[in-house]
Amino acid sequence: MSKTVVYEVPVTFGDCDPAGIVFFPNFSRWMDASSLNFFVKCGVPPWRELVKTTGIIGTPLLEINTKFSRPAVYGEMLQIHTSVDEWRDKVFVQRHVVKRGDDLICEGTEVRAFCMRVPGDPDRIKAIPVPEDIRVLCS
Amino acid sequence: MSKTVVYEVPVTFGDCDPAGIVFFPNFSRWMDASSLNFFVKCGVPPWRELVKTTGIIGTPLLEINTKFSRPAVYGEMLQIHTSVDEWRDKVFVQRHVVKRGDDLICEGTEVRAFCMRVPGDPDRIKAIPVPEDIRVLCS
Amino acid sequence: MSKTVVYEVPVTFGDCDPAGIVFFPNFSRWMDASSLNFFVKCGVPPWRELVKTTGIIGTPLLEINTKFSRPAVYGEMLQIHTSVDEWRDKVFVQRHVVKRGDDLICEGTEVRAFCMRVPGDPDRIKAIPVPEDIRVLCS
Amino acid sequence: MSKTVVYEVPVTFGDCDPAGIVFFPNFSRWMDASSLNFFVKCGVPPWRELVKTTGIIGTPLLEINTKFSRPAVYGEMLQIHTSVDEWRDKVFVQRHVVKRGDDLICEGTEVRAFCMRVPGDPDRIKAIPVPEDIRVLCS
Numbered sequence: 349m350s351k352t353v354v355y356e357v358p359v360t361f362g363d364c365d366p367a368g369i370v371f372f373p374n375f376s377r378w379m380d381a382s383s384l385n386f387f388v389k390c391g392v393p394p395w396r397e398l399v400k401t402t403g404i405i406g407t408p409l410l411e412i413n414t415k416f417s418r419p420a421v422y423g424e425m426l427q428i429h430t431s432v433d434e435w436r437d438k439v440f441v442q443r444h445v446v447k448r449g450d451d452l453i454c455e456g457t458e459v460r461a462f463c464m465r466v467p468g469d470p471d472r473i474k475a476i477p478v479p480e481d482i483r484v485l486c487s
Numbered sequence: 488m489s490k491t492v493v494y495e496v497p498v499t500f501g502d503c504d505p506a507g508i509v510f511f512p513n514f515s516r517w518m519d520a521s522s523l524n525f526f527v528k529c530g531v532p533p534w535r536e537l538v539k540t541t542g543i544i545g546t547p548l549l550e551i552n553t554k555f556s557r558p559a560v561y562g563e564m565l566q567i568h569t570s571v572d573e574w575r576d577k578v579f580v581q582r583h584v585v586k587r588g589d590d591l592i593c594e595g596t597e598v599r600a601f602c603m604r605v606p607g608d609p610d611r612i613k614a615i616p617v618p619e620d621i622r623v624l625c626s
Numbered sequence: 627m628s629k630t631v632v633y634e635v636p637v638t639f640g641d642c643d644p645a646g647i648v649f650f651p652n653f654s655r656w657m658d659a660s661s662l663n664f665f666v667k668c669g670v671p672p673w674r675e676l677v678k679t680t681g682i683i684g685t686p687l688l689e690i691n692t693k694f695s696r697p698a699v700y701g702e703m704l705q706i707h708t709s710v711d712e713w714r715d716k717v718f719v720q721r722h723v724v725k726r727g728d729d730l731i732c733e734g735t736e737v738r739a740f741c742m743r744v745p746g747d748p749d750r751i752k753a754i755p756v757p758e759d760i761r762v763l764c765s
Numbered sequence: 766m767s768k769t770v771v772y773e774v775p776v777t778f779g780d781c782d783p784a785g786i787v788f789f790p791n792f793s794r795w796m797d798a799s800s801l802n803f804f805v806k807c808g809v810p811p812w813r814e815l816v817k818t819t820g821i822i823g824t825p826l827l828e829i830n831t832k833f834s835r836p837a838v839y840g841e842m843l844q845i846h847t848s849v850d851e852w853r854d855k856v857f858v859q860r861h862v863v864k865r866g867d868d869l870i871c872e873g874t875e876v877r878a879f880c881m882r883v884p885g886d887p888d889r890i891k892a893i894p895v896p897e898d899i900r901v902l903c904s
Contacts, residue, residue, distance in 0.1 A: 360659040361673070361684070361782060362790065366535070366839070367544045367602075367612065368674070368783045372551070373515035380512065381638040384700075394701045395639070396505070396646070396888075405506045406639070412511070413552045419612065422662075422783070423672045463506075471813075473506065473558065499798040500812070500823070504639060505646045505700070507813070512640065520777040523839075533840045534778070535749075535785070545778070561644070561801075562811045610674075644813070645822045645880075645890065650829070651797065654790035674783070683784045690789070691830045697890065741784075751784065751836065 351486060352431040353389045355382035361422045369419035375454055376412065379444040382428040383407065383458065386442070390486040403464035405473065410439060414456030424448055433457065435483050438475050490625060491570040492528045494521035500561045508558035514593055515551065518583040521567040522546065522597065525581070529625040542603035544612065549578060553595030563587055572596065574622050577614050629764060630709040631667045633660035639700045647697035653732055654690065657722040660706040661685065661736065664720070668764040681742035683751065688717060692734030702726055711735065713761050716753050768903060769848040770806045772799035778839045786836035792871055793829065796861040799845040800824065800875065803859070807903040820881035822890065827856060831873030841865055850874065852900050855892050 357378045365371040387407075388394060395406040420426060426448055433441040439461045446453040461475035462482070496517045504510040526546075527533060534545040559565060568584040578600045585592040600614035601621070635656045643649040665685075666672060673684040698704060704726055711719040717739045724731040739753035740760070774795045782788040804824075805811060812823040837843060846862040856878045863870040878892035879899070 358659075360655075361662050362655050362658050362788045364783045365545075365779055366781045366783065366785045367547065368610075369547070369612070371516075371519075371779045372548045373512040373519065373779065376512035376515055377510075377638075377640050380510075380640055381636075384639050388701070396699065396701070406504075408506065408508070408558070409511045409555050411552075411554045413550075415550045416548050419547070421610075421674065423666070423674070471507075471560075473508070497798075499794075500801050501643055501649045501651065501794050501797055503644045505642045505644065507644045510640045516777075516779050519779055520775075523778050527840070535838065535840070560813065562805070562813070643823075645825065646888075647825070647890070649794075649797075650826045651790040651793035654793055655788075658788075658790065684782075686784070686786070686836070687789045687833050689830075689832045691828075693828045694826050697825070699888075749785075749838075751786070 350431045350433070351390060352429050353382075353386045355385045355428045355430060357381075357426045357428060359420050359422045359424045359426060364422050369421055372416065375414060375416075375446060375456070378426070378428060378446070379430075379456055379458065382430045382444055383442055383460070386430045387482070387486065392482055392485055402479070404462050404476070404479070405464060407460040408463050408473065409458055409460055411459040412456060414454055416454040417452045420448060420453050426453060432486055435478055435487070438477055440478055489570045489572070490529060491568050492521075492525045494524045494567045494569060496520075496565045496567060498559050498561045498563045498565060503561050508560055511555065514553060514555075514585060514595070517565070517567060517585070518569075518595055518597065521569045521583055522581055522599070525569045526621070526625065531621055531624055541618070543601050543615070543618070544603060546599040547602050547612065548597055548599055550598040551595060553593055555593040556591045559587060559592050565592060571625055574617055574626070577616055579617055628709045628711070629668060630707050631660075631664045633663045633706045633708060635659075635704045635706060637698050637700045637702045637704060642700050647699055650694065653692060653694075653724060653734070656704070656706060656724070657708075657734055657736065660708045660722055661720055661738070664708045665760070665764065670760055670763055680757070682740050682754070682757070683742060685738040686741050686751065687736055687738055689737040690734060692732055694732040695730045696726075698726060698731050704731060710764055713756055713765070716755055718756055767848045767850075768807060769846050770799075770803045772802045772845045772847060774798075774843045774845060776837050776839045776841045776843060781839050786838055789833065792831060792833075792863060792873070795843070795845060795863070796847075796873055796875065799847045799861055800859055800877070803847045804899070804903065809899055809902055819896070821879050821893070821896070822881060824877040825880050825890065826875055826877055828876040829873060831871055833871040834869045835865075837865060837870050843870060849903055852895055852904070855894055857895055
């Protein structure tokens with residue numbers, strides 16, 4: 349049974365489009381915030397700190413998949429239920445279920461990898477194996 | 488053989504995150520711009536006009552799926568190659584291939600539906616069958 | 627002595643730029659959220675409701691002025707202290723002081739007007755006098 | 766007589782809010798893109814390159830002031846006319862006039878400083894005098 353961390357997001361006027369509903373890339377933005385919040389709540393330092401001791405700059409995306417069930421409008425409060433579905437050697441699958449109370453708004457998975465800069469070529473980044481200590485903290 | 492329309496996007500400093508690469512929800516934002524651009528280039532009026540004659544307010548998302556291959560950084564120019572993979576009765580599948588010249592940056596599909604407001608309940612929206620004239624214009 | 631309402635904002639990774647600090651347009655975005663939150667907390671319905679009874683669609687900006695004192699980074703929690711400096715006949719001046727605990731991050735004023743759509747030409751909007759009942763609720 | 770560089774921006778659906786007009790923080794976002802484009806067009810390398818030779822990470826904002834004249838809607842093309850009003854010792858004032866053909870949409874000034882990381886404390890940044898070679902290139 350994996351850990352689930354809930355991240356709360358207030359929908360603002362500026363998050364919505366001319367149709368009056370949340371412009372969908374904002375859901376990805378919020379899922380990303382909930383992804384990092386998950387790690388921090390599990391006891392992992394923010395990337396800004398972690399980079400100094402481990403070189404890890406974050407968990408860039410390899411793939412996202414989101415299904416949208418209901419629109420949301422500004423003034424509403426959403427809850428993002430975030431967990432890790434699967435830890436593989438080099439990547440992990442994170443799941444975000446976005447709800448408004450009992451209503452499902454959307455649900456998505458992200459395939460992410462822990463990454464660091466390529467030594468000698470700091471403009472490039474590369475995936476590293478999932479650090480064992482982070483996996484333990486978050487499982 | 489379906490139509491493909493190319494939409495060009497300059498990557499800006501503000502599109503990038505502390506890792507120095509494009510913050511991934513911006514790709515969804517650009518794909519959405521390219522989706523609308525596709526319809527306009529095929530001869531469909533912008534939703535703002537279309538709503539007056541047909542009630543159509545846009546093409547909200549039912550599902551997105553994106554695979555990320557390479558990061559992009561500010562100062563680069565990206566090309567989004569947009570087409571429709573499949574027209575179904577109530578939905579259609581749009582494909583966006585984001586390239587930097589010959590390099591593949593990311594590639595995604597969107598399942599979208601043409602929507603209008605629910606008569607008598609303008610705060611709600613509902614999907615309608617894909618309009619035949621739009622399908623013809625875009626195929 | 628005017629009312630002040632505090633709106634709290636968590637800074638996320640995606641709010642920050644390649645320099646690692648909040649990309650400044652996000653402060654305007656948060657001030658806008660705090661502006662609407664101020665009205666709601668004072669008892670004014672959200673624009674979405676208000677438009678049905680009064681025609682008011684919101685409070686578009688006529689002018690903004692912001693001074694930036696300190697950068698903020700992701701993982702921090704900011705507090706926006708929002709009040710109305712001045713009510714004039716057709717416009718009002720809202721002030722937002724963005725703090726991180728005791729530290730001043732930035733401070734801005736906005737000149738806004740209550741607006742409605744132009745009857746007979748719904749694509750255009752026009753300013754209306756500040757509604758007396760809203761002024762009373764918020765003073 | 767100072768140089769003026771024009772940067773063109775297509776307004777997208779997602780740039781607009783439930784009132785159907787551009788959500789104003791996007792103008793700041795576009796002015797920032799136009800600010801960097803101005804330097805690049807004048808022959809200054811992007812910050813990403815410049816940081817390696819000079820330590821300069823960009824030109825963070827000290828103050829912004831924008832006046833909004835007309836709303837803009839999606840599907841329109843805007844032109845941002847960017848120049849430097851004034852070079853002072855430690856800061857410079859950049860002006861952005863946002864037009865839609867002959868129509869003025871908004872106009873703003875930004876006070877910016879060239880900044881680098883504080884040696885020995887890379888989490889902090891500090892302003893440096895305006896580099897003479899950059900001032901010459903851009904005047």
